Amino acid sequence: MKVTDILRVKGNTLFTVHPDHPLADAVKTMAEHDIGSLVVMEHGDLVGMLTFREVIAAIVANGGSVGTRYVRSVMDDAPLTCTLQTEIDEVRRMMLSRHARYMPVLDRRTLMGVISFYDVAKTVVDAQDFENRMLKAYIRDWPEEAGAPPPAAAAG
Numbered sequence: 001m002k003v004t005d006i007l008r009v010k011g012n013t014l015f016t017v018h019p020d021h022p023l024a025d026a027v028k029t030m031a032e033h034d035i036g037s038l039v040v041m042e043h044g045d046l047v048g049m050l051t052f053r054e055v056i057a058a059i060v061a062n063g064g065s066v067g068t069r070y071v072r073s074v075m076d077d078a079p080l081t082c083t084l085q086t087e088i089d090e091v092r093r094m095m096l097s098r099h100a101r102y103m104p105v106l107d108r109r110t111l112m113g114v115i116s117f118y119d120v121a122k123t124v125v126d127a128q129d130f131e132n133r134m135l136k137a138y139i140r141d142w143p144e145e146a147g148a149p150p151p152a153a154a155a156g
Helices: 003-010 023-033 052-061 088-098 117-140
Strands: 037-042 045-051 102-107 110-116
Touching (some): 003 088, 003 110, 003 117, 023 037, 023 052, 037 110, 045 052, 088 102, 088 117, 110 117
Antiparallel strands (some): 037 045, 102 110
């Protein structure tokens, strides 16, 4: 299974912010849309990610408030990225190794979407559930062997 399969189901709604945007406005956007990240774009290019992790660190560093900082000053300017063709197992490994909860998906330099660790976990669980249902159906429909006695009737 590949990243393209996740985006096909999830859709590709994107929330972006410019790096020179006030952090307070970016946080408000995240809260209004109940999202944990914003892709930071400048001149049509991905230049960073702003997640709740960076926001919380900025608030702590500023004595409990967002203050007058800008997105550029707190964003992750080297975010982990993947392509539409990246295998889900590789995405899981990458996200776990970097403790990344959000990953922009690029097609060359074009932003195609963002996947979250939740999206990856849900895809894996859904695939396992499907496989389990198929295996149970296969076992239930297992052909009887020739000459084998029929299953015993339950005693009443």
